[in-house]
Amino acid sequence: xxxxxxxxxxxxxxxxxxxxxxxxxxxxxxxxxxxxxxxxxxxxxxxxxxxxxxxxxxxxxxxxxxxxxxxxxxxxxxxxxxxxxxxxxxxxxxxxxxxxxxxxxxxxxxxxxxxxxxxxxxxxxxxxxxxxxxxxxxxxxxxxxxxxxxxxxxxxxxxxxxxxxxxxxxxxxxxxxxxxxxxxxxxxxxxxxxxxxxxxxxxxxxxxxxxxxxxxxxx
Amino acid sequence: xxxxxxxxxxxxxxxxxxxxxxxxxxxxxxxxxxxxxxxxxxxxxxxxxxxxxxxxxxxxxxxxxxxxxxxxxxxxxxxxxxxxxxxxxxxxxxxxxxxxxxxxxxxxxxxxxxxxxxxxxxxxxxxxxxxxxxxxxxxxxxxxxxxxxxxxxxxxxxxxxxxxxxxxxxxxxxxxxxxxxxxxxxxxxxxxxxxxxxxxxxxxxxxxxxxxxxxxxxx
DNA sequence: AATATATTGTGAAATAATGCACATGATTTG
DNA sequence: CAAATCATGTGCATTATTTCACAATATATT
Ligand SMILES: NC(=O)c1ccc[n+]([C@@H]2O[C@H](COP(=O)([O-])OP(=O)(O)OC[C@H]3O[C@@H](n4cnc5c(N)ncnc54)[C@H](O)[C@@H]3O)[C@@H](O)[C@H]2O)c1
Ligand SMILES: NC(=O)c1ccc[n+]([C@@H]2O[C@H](COP(=O)([O-])OP(=O)(O)OC[C@H]3O[C@@H](n4cnc5c(N)ncnc54)[C@H](O)[C@@H]3O)[C@@H](O)[C@H]2O)c1
Numbered sequence: 001x002x003x004x005x006x007x008x009x010x011x012x013x014x015x016x017x018x019x020x021x022x023x024x025x026x027x028x029x030x031x032x033x034x035x036x037x038x039x040x041x042x043x044x045x046x047x048x049x050x051x052x053x054x055x056x057x058x059x060x061x062x063x064x065x066x067x068x069x070x071x072x073x074x075x076x077x078x079x080x081x082x083x084x085x086x087x088x089x090x091x092x093x094x095x096x097x098x099x100x101x102x103x104x105x106x107x108x109x110x111x112x113x114x115x116x117x118x119x120x121x122x123x124x125x126x127x128x129x130x131x132x133x134x135x136x137x138x139x140x141x142x143x144x145x146x147x148x149x150x151x152x153x154x155x156x157x158x159x160x161x162x163x164x165x166x167x168x169x170x171x172x173x174x175x176x177x178x179x180x181x182x183x184x185x186x187x188x189x190x191x192x193x194x195x196x197x198x199x200x201x202x203x204x205x206x207x208x209x210x211x212x213x214x215x216x217x218x219x
Numbered sequence: 220x221x222x223x224x225x226x227x228x229x230x231x232x233x234x235x236x237x238x239x240x241x242x243x244x245x246x247x248x249x250x251x252x253x254x255x256x257x258x259x260x261x262x263x264x265x266x267x268x269x270x271x272x273x274x275x276x277x278x279x280x281x282x283x284x285x286x287x288x289x290x291x292x293x294x295x296x297x298x299x300x301x302x303x304x305x306x307x308x309x310x311x312x313x314x315x316x317x318x319x320x321x322x323x324x325x326x327x328x329x330x331x332x333x334x335x336x337x338x339x340x341x342x343x344x345x346x347x348x349x350x351x352x353x354x355x356x357x358x359x360x361x362x363x364x365x366x367x368x369x370x371x372x373x374x375x376x377x378x379x380x381x382x383x384x385x386x387x388x389x390x391x392x393x394x395x396x397x398x399x400x401x402x403x404x405x406x407x408x409x410x411x412x413x414x415x416x417x418x419x420x421x422x423x424x425x426x427x428x429x430x431x432x433x434x435x436x437x438x
Numbered sequence: 439a440a441t442a443t444a445t446t447g448t449g450a451a452a453t454a455a456t457g458c459a460c461a462t463g464a465t466t467t468g
Numbered sequence: 469c470a471a472a473t474c475a476t477g478t479g480c481a482t483t484a485t486t487t488c489a490c491a492a493t494a495t496a497t498t
Contacts, residue, residue, distance in 0.1 A: 008455060016420040020399055034475060043401055046475090047457050054477055062476040063464035079420050080427035094317035099415075101313055104399070108416050150422065173429065174422045180239055180323070182261055190429065192422045194415065196318075197327050201235040201298050203369065203393045203411045208299035210392065210409065227485060253445065265445095266487055273447055281446040282494030 011052045015075050017042050018049065022072040034065040081109050088114040088148045088172075090163040091155030092122050092133050095178060099152060100129050110150075114142050118159070136166065143170035150174045157181040164191070230271045234294050236261050237268065241291040253284040300328050307333040307367045307391075309382040310374030311341050311352050314397060318371060319348050329369075333361050337378070355385065362389035369393045376400040383410070 021041040025033060035053075039046040053059050053071075056078050060066045076082040087110050089096050099105070100112050117123060118136045125133045134142065142148070151167040153160050153175060160179035167175060168189040175191045177183045183191050240260040244252060254272075258265040272278050272290075275297050279285045295301040306329050308315050318324070319331050336342060337355045344352045353361065361367070370386040372379050372394060379398035386394060387408040394410045396402045402410050 010455070012421055012424050013417065015424075016417040017401070017414070019420075020401070020414075036475080041401065043403075045457060047459095047478095048455090050476060051456080051478080058477070060476050061464065062462065063474050065475065078424070080423040081420055085419075085423060094320055098313035098317040104416060105419075108419075110416075110419060149426075150419070174426045176418060176422060182236070182239070184262075188429075190422060190425050192418050194413075194418050195236070195239075196413065197323060197329075198232065198235040199395060199411050199413050200304075200324075200327075200329060200369070201238075201300055202231055203395055203409060204299045204304060205231050205234075205297070206409050207368070207393045210407070229485070255445080264487065266448095266489095267485095269445090269447060270486080277447070279446050280494070281492060282444050284445065 007055050011055060012079070014042070014044060014048070014052055015079055017044075018052075019072060019075050019079075019081075022068055022075070025068045026072055031068055032065045033068050033071070035060070038066075084109045084111055085149045086111050086113045086146065087150045087152060088112070088116065088139075088143065088167075089152040089154060090116045090136065090139065090167070091153060091159070092117040092125075092127075093154060093156075096152075096154035097127070099154065100127060100131065113146055113148060118155075136163070139163075139166040140170040143167065143172050148172055150176065153177040153179055153183070155179060226274050230274060231298070233261070233263060233267070233271055234298055236263075237271075238291060238294050238298075238300075241287055241294070244287045245291060250287055251284045252287050252290070254279070257285075303328045303330055304368045305330050305332045305365065306369045306371060307331070307335065307358075307362065307386075308371040308373060309335045309355065309358065309386070310372060310378070311336040311344075311346075312373060312375075315371075315373035316346070318373065319346060319350065332365055332367060337374075355382070358382075358385040359389040362386065362391050367391055369395065372396045372398055372402070374398060 018038055021038060022033070035046040035049040039049045050060070057074065059071055059074050073082070087105070089100055089112060092115050096115070100115055105112070112129065112131060115127065115131045115133050116136045116139055117133050122133050123135045127133065149172070151172050151174070153163050155163050157179040158181070160177055160181040160183050164175055164177070164183040164185060168185050173189055175183065175185065175189060177191055177193045178196070180195050180197065182193060185191050237257060240257060241252070254265040254268040258268045269279070276293065278290055278293050292301070306324070308319055308331060311334050315334070319334055324331070331348065331350060334346065334350045334352050335355045335358055336352050341352050342354045346352065362370075368391070370391050370393070372382050374382050376398040377400070379396055379400040379402050383394055383396070383402040383404060387404050392408055394402065394404065394408060396410055396412045397415070399414050399416065401412060404410050
């Protein structure tokens with residue numbers, strides 16, 4: 001098992017990616033998929049798919065392919081999404097609201113069990129999803145009491161670190177941070193930062209490259 | 220210039236990251252920053268920072284550091300964010316609404332100039348940001364007429380490919396896709412996929428690893 | 439002005455990730 | 469049942485990325 005700690009990071013990211021088409025295939029009752037087909041659907045190399053999976057076992061049958069249902073089950077087991085995870089969310093602005101109300105999360109095994117905000121005008125509001133917004137200072141007690149697994153931060157950037165501290169001090173183990181601030185945590189707490197404008201800036205860079213190449217080759 | 224095409228992808232991602240603390244330093248009137256400080260703030264290695272920057276020129280002064288204002292200006296020039304970009308957004312549900320109303324984008328140089336939806340109940344609604352939701356079938360003409368640079372897809376996954384096709388057929392060059400579906404485009408159009416539940420699944424995997432290691436070392 | 443200290447830029451080593459190409463085993467066909 | 473076909477699993481070469489370590493250069497100190 002300790003071997004699994006030297007799995008390439010990109011492999012983990014791709015496993016999650018692979019599960020999307022697999023879910024669709026399960027629904028469509030398609031029993032078998034090849035690495036080639038799965039690779040095509042995810043925009044990667046077929047050998048990559050096979051290698052990624054081979055880190056964890058032999059899930060395929062030579063000359064045949066992978067049994068869709070079984071493969072999806074294995075990937076979920078590997079990722080840890082074969083059980084439900086409880087989430088709380090801190091900062092109930094536009095983005096926070098949009099996330100709690102999105103039921104893709106529930107379908108994928110994530111349950112929002114608490115929503116927090118600092119603003120007294122927001123505290124007490126009952127959300128369509130059934131939760132009532134709680135005051136931010138109650139984060140520690142509630143995280144501990146309910147045993148919340150993961151926290152999502154959707155506060156303004158300048159408040160993100162403060163929010164994170166309330167969370168990990170209450171012994172919560174993972175944080176998904178949507179603010180533009182880089183959040184710092186002790187080793188016992190894992191953070192994923194998702195800065196959406198970083199994504200936009202990537203896109204813009206690659207576009208500029210595309211334009212430049214065109215100009216060069218056109219001359 | 221063609222040399223810039225073999226810049227490591229991760230370098231581009233980090234450049235965008237570096238600009239966040241730099242923006243704050245500019246506001247705080249801090250004139251100089253070292254690679255070590257910048258690295259610490261972004262959670263990377265200082266040599267990495269220097270190498271990333273060195274791909275594009277010599278922006279620092281030995282023994283001193285980097286002039287904050289100048290460095291930010293250079294990074295923006297490199298990324299292509301030294302000009303404004305026009306955006307349209309397709310699918311005005313919770314997430315789409317939250318994105319158009321977020322004014323971080325405007326601050327960073329992105330202007331939403333059109334919003335589209337398929338649903339007749341949504342078409343015609345005037346948004347707080349001033350835009351009126353347009354019917355999706357008008358995407359081609361409006362993208363061409365206004366000369367929109369980038370498109371954001373926030374439709375349900377099953378509609379994402381259709382939305383993408385309307386966009387790139389109208390000669391739009393870049394797409395940021397928030398649906399869980401992998402969108403396929405011709406070479407002339409660049410897509411960034413941002414699947415938020417992939418991020419969650421990554422987090423969950425690394426958490427599970429953390430737990431397992433603890434159990435192992437505890438025994 | 440000499441010495442100590444700070445910090446960049448970069449070649450080269452180390453590490454990480456990808457993808458080819460083929461042996462291996464399953465299935466189909468004639 | 470032999471031959472042809474298909475598709476996995478994997479060793480290895482290749483390519484990509486990170487990090488080290490140090491020469492080069494600037495500033496501070498005495
Ligand atoms: N809305 C988007 O589409 C979008 C896009 C990209 C990034 N983001 C980022 O996501 C974050 C949230 O965006 P938003 O548009 O929802 O902002 P918002 O201003 O609408 O909401 C922020 C909410 O956080 C609350 N808050 C502030 N400090 C808090 C604290 N310490 N504890 C708890 N709650 C606190 C505020 O009361 C408010 O309700 C921001 O960091 C933003 O940069 C948002
Ligand atoms: N809301 C979130 O927080 C969140 C989180 C993660 C991922 N996502 C993804 O983002 C997407 C949007 O999420 P949402 O919660 O806003 O969904 P939503 O159902 O609230 O909104 C989708 C909108 O798209 C419109 N639409 C459907 N087909 C269209 C088409 N062909 N052209 C134009 N408009 C069309 C619908 O009328 C609707 O208004 C989904 O793919 C979802 O999986 C959302």
